[in-house]
């Protein structure tokens with residue numbers, strides 16, 4: 366596929382060009398789309414969005430940290446790494462019953478997917494039974510399940526799939542080129558290997574990254590190219606805006622132009638037309654207007670509730686109000 370983009374390009378023609386099964390993207394094509402005049406880019410992204418999704422519905426997920434702090438990995442953005450002085454206390458894996466109680470509250474408040482995160486390099490054998498019980502218990506509530514537990518062996522992925530795990534979140538976070546600037550205790554290739562295990566086990570893939578870590582525009586674009594060119598693109602693509610955490614190496618990484626952030630959401634929507642694009646961490650630092658632009662650019666999933674794993678998120682009241690102002694409705698689980 367060759368896409369030439371300039372101010373005279375007819376956006377409708379571009380839509381026709383890319384509406385083919387499993388497109389493969391080059392960095393050059395992605396860069397051309399990313400650099401379109403803002404109005405053309407947003408029009409293109411919105412056109413692709415409404416061809417593939419109910420345009421006024423947004424999926425709601427709820428997060429819970431089931432094991433906080435003390436992580437042996439050194440990810441430069443993360444409050445939970447034992448390598449950084451963030452003042453966070455390490456906890457043990459949460460009791461299964463407590464997880465189910467929290468999930469029930471989230472379901473009653475309208476969330477359709479429950480996402481559990483653990484600050485591990487990888488889960489240990491002794492944790493597997495509790496993890497399986499959590500998945501089974503939450504499935505019994507009629508919710509979708511998602512976990513993010515670090516690296517996963519194929520056998521572990523298969524056991525979680527058998528328990529009913531719908532999604533596994535494992536982010537590539539940035540471009541392959543910039544990855545070593547962000548973390549040294551595992552590699553970009555390690556991340557891709559776990560993603561392969563998750564896919565092979567038949568679990569849906571949730572994979573995205575963080576913008577605003579001091580990376581270049583080319584890193585943001587290449588991260589999205591890597592995701593779009595996976596043998597199958599992730600069903601869910603979380604786009605996080607860095608939440609600067611005091612004590613982490615990336616705490617001073619510096620702000621990102623909000624309009625550049627919106628451009629990356631639009632590019633993700635165009636290159637991965639059938640994936641959910643999740644406007645993830647960092648919404649407390651975004652204006653309502655910026656979030657509205659992100660939804661227009663094709664974001665159609667968010668985390669609800671006033672905490673993410675450890676950091677702040679807009680509370681349910683604030684999100685409800687914004688949805689009302691925008692005429693957006695939450696998506697039902699059957700529609701996902």
Ligand code: SAM
Pocket residue numbers: 442443444482483484485486513514515534535536538573574575605606607608609610646647674
């Ligand atoms: N240990 C697991 C792993 O690394 O996959 C799961 C937990 S980790 C917190 C999940 C994702 O949250 C990271 O890959 C990153 O994209 C995002 N994240 C973590 N801290 C963040 C921060 N301060 N700002 C924005 N996103 C963040």
Ligand code: DTB
Pocket residue numbers: 428444480482513534536573574603604605608645646672673674675676677
């Ligand atoms: C993802 O991409 N973002 C979520 C989820 N996957 C697990 C996590 C955001 C974490 C934000 C920082 C914190 O709460 O510690």
Ligand code: SF4
Pocket residue numbers: 436437438439440443444445446483484485486515
């Ligand atoms: Fe944080 Fe996950 Fe990295 Fe551990 S592996 S430091 S929890 S992002």
